[in-house]
Amino acid sequence: EAGVAQSPRYKIIEKRQSVAFWCNPISGHATLYWYQQILGQGPKLLIQFQNNGVVDDSQLPKDRFSAERLKGVDSTLKIQPAKLEDSAVYLCASSLDHFRTDNSPLHFGNGTRLTVT
Amino acid sequence: EDQVTQSPEALRLQEGESSSLNCSYTVSGLRGLFWYRQDPGKGPEFLFTLYSAGEEKEKERLKATLTKKESFLHITAPKPEDSATYLCAVQGNTGGFKTIFGAGTRLFVKA
Numbered sequence: 001e002a003g004v005a006q007s008p009r010y011k012i013i014e015k016r017q018s019v020a021f022w023c024n025p026i027s028g029h030a031t032l033y034w035y036q037q038i039l040g041q042g043p044k045l046l047i048q049f050q051n052n053g054v055v056d057d058s059q060l061p062k063d064r065f066s067a068e069r070l071k072g073v074d075s076t077l078k079i080q081p082a083k084l085e086d087s088a089v090y091l092c093a094s095s096l097d098h099f100r101t102d103n104s105p106l107h108f109g110n111g112t113r114l115t116v117t
Numbered sequence: 118e119d120q121v122t123q124s125p126e127a128l129r130l131q132e133g134e135s136s137s138l139n140c141s142y143t144v145s146g147l148r149g150l151f152w153y154r155q156d157p158g159k160g161p162e163f164l165f166t167l168y169s170a171g172e173e174k175e176k177e178r179l180k181a182t183l184t185k186k187e188s189f190l191h192i193t194a195p196k197p198e199d200s201a202t203y204l205c206a207v208q209g210n211t212g213g214f215k216t217i218f219g220a221g222t223r224l225f226v227k228a
Contacts (some may be wrong), residue, residue, distance in 0.1 A: 004160070033216075041145030042121075042204055042218035043161070056213035091160050105151055106216060 002026065004109035010043030012115045021112045025073070026043035031055075031079050032069055033106060035076050035091040043091055049075065082116045089113050119144045119209045121219035129225045130195055138190040139224045140205030148214060150188050152181050153204040154223065159206055195226045 005024040013019050025032050032050055035043035046065065047057040050071040060067070064083070069075040079086055089111040096104040122141045130136055141217055142150065147167055154162035163176040167183040174181045178199065180191040190203055202221040 035218075040220070042123075042206075042220045045217070046217055048213060048215070056215055093160070105161065105162075105163040105166055107155075110160045111160070 004094055004107055006090075006091055006109035006112055009110070010113050012117065013082055015084055016081040018078065018080045019082055019114065020076050020091075021090050021114075023075045023092030023109060025075070025092070026107055027037050028096070029094035029107070030072070030097045031095045032075050033093040033095075034067055034075070034109075035093065037089045037091055037111070039088070046077070062067055073083070079114075082114075084116050087114055087116045090092075118214070119207060119211075119217045121205055121207055121217055123203075123205050123222050125222060127223040127225070129227065130192075132152035132196055132228050133194045135193045135195070135223055136193070137192070138203055138224070139188070140188040140219060141186060142188070142205070142207045142219075143186075144207045144212035144217075146209045148210050150183055151206040151208070151216070152179075152188070152190055153193070153206065155202045155204055164203075169220040174201070195224075197226045197228050200224055200226045 005021050032049045034046045037043045046060045047067045048055045049069040052069050067077045091111040093106040093108045120143045123141045149166050152164040154163045165181040170185045172183050178193050182189045202223045204221045206216050206218040208216045
């Protein structure tokens with residue numbers, strides 16, 4: 001089984017520039033998540049999709065962050081304009097079906113490390 | 118609000134020196150408590166899911182236990198390759214069933 005694919009692995013941009021991250025989840029996984037992990041901290045949920053609909057985006061800074069999941073498969077996360085405090089690792093994860101009683105664990109990609117200078 | 122607190126922040130062990138990592142949590146209706154391992158430069162890797170108090174799961178040198186307020190990850194006779202950050206997460210039955218992570222415990226095992 002192929003894992004969660006993310007690209008790029010690293011990105012360095014200047015503040016006020018824009019950046020986009022891409023994620024391809026495990027085939028057949030209905031639920032897709034974007035997490036932000038700042039150095040030394042645990043992952044923080046930004047947005048959660050069930051198929052191509054948004055389930056939770058309460059922690060997404062909507063004035064600068066946006067995300068979409070086209071056709072319920074791949075997803076992109078965009079930041080425009082970036083701030084210094086956006087420097088972090090952006091992790092994508094997927095799970096079989098978040099709302100099943102016997103919910104499955106999250107499977108993570110290796111993330112994109114963003115540095116904003 | 119759902120919350121996860123892990124302790125200690127860092128733990129240094131000699132090879133073969135057994136110990137435990139703690140995860141304290143508050144959640145509205147626990148759907149599951151998860152343990153993950155994270156190596157530098159990698160995404161978290163799933164280890165265990167625990168669903169109810171009293172449950173235990175084992176995998177090689179790791180054993181996870183669960184009470185109504187906390188979970189422990191016991192490491193028996195650790196090896197240097199067990200060095201990693203161990204993350205605890207909980208999923209409650211409110212707010213879209215979000216999975217909330219703790220800050221993790223960084224484990225260093227010296228040969």
